[in-house]
Amino acid sequence: MDRTTPPTYTAFVETRRLICGPLHEVAVVVLRAQQTQPETHALVLNDDTGQAVDLDLGGGEDAVAARYTVVARPQPPKGRGRPKLGVVAREVTLLPEHWDWLAAQPGGASVALRKLVHDARRKGGAADRARQARDRAYNAMSTLAGDMPGFEEASRALFADDHERLMTQMLAWPHDVRTYVMQLAEPVPA
Numbered sequence: 001m002d003r004t005t006p007p008t009y010t011a012f013v014e015t016r017r018l019i020c021g022p023l024h025e026v027a028v029v030v031l032r033a034q035q036t037q038p039e040t041h042a043l044v045l046n047d048d049t050g051q052a053v054d055l056d057l058g059g060g061e062d063a064v065a066a067r068y069t070v071v072a073r074p075q076p077p078k079g080r081g082r083p084k085l086g087v088v089a090r091e092v093t094l095l096p097e098h099w100d101w102l103a104a105q106p107g108g109a110s111v112a113l114r115k116l117v118h119d120a121r122r123k124g125g126a127a128d129r130a131r132q133a134r135d136r137a138y139n140a141m142s143t144l145a146g147d148m149p150g151f152e153e154a155s156r157a158l159f160a161d162d163h164e165r166l167m168t169q170m171l172a173w174p175h176d177v178r179t180y181v182m183q184l185a186e187p188v189p190a
Contacts (some may be wrong), residue, residue, distance in 0.1 A: 005047045005067035006070045010177050012144060015174035020047070024068040031057045031064050043143065050184050128185035134158060143188030144177045145170075158185065 009026045011018040011033075019029045023044075030042040034057065044053045057064055093111070094102070105112035121128075138158055145151055154169035161186065171176045 007046055009044050009046055010052060010180060011042050011044045012176065013037075013042050015144065015175040015177050017180060018042060022068075022070070023053070024065045024070070027055050027057065027064045027068045028061050030055060031061060045140050045143065045180075047184065048136065050136035050141075050143070052143050126187070129189075130161070133185050133187040134161070135182050140184050141181045142166075144180070147174055147175075148173050 006022055008021055009023050010020040011030050017031060018184050019026050027045055030044060033040060033042055043052065044055055046053050055064075056067060059067075099109070099132055102109035138155065141151070141154065141158065145154070146153050149172050150169040154166055157163075157165035158170055163182070166185070167178070167182070170181065
């Protein structure tokens, strides 16, 4: 997923949404919840992927917050490419006839590859975003509701892109779980 902001995370205790936000904030709230109610188990999900995240909650609130605070990455040393534009040199493995075709393109291999990527993103962007939304919703749904009534039919509805049937299948589920699954099922705008 192309984004300039750090990902957000959502914590659940049982089937109730506890908090949504940056990982360092979520981790501290989860720590507090486990300190006040040691018998409960919090589940933290990455909102970009819908997958569960394991947290190390040792060392107190300051240590937990520091452990999960995102620090800006240092700028890599200047090298090949056009760093001011964000161009990064990496390796690509192709067959000889692919290299021959790329070399014959105006501007060379790099320009041709960039044009191909832009074209593919433009043509498949909406479909890619819909697939990513479906996958993250399914990951979260499996984790949070895999043993709830209607899960199999809800999964079928999700993969059929039938959100109305999906909502119908999730009616017996807790409100926070339904809301979260539907939130993740919506594609992120371009």
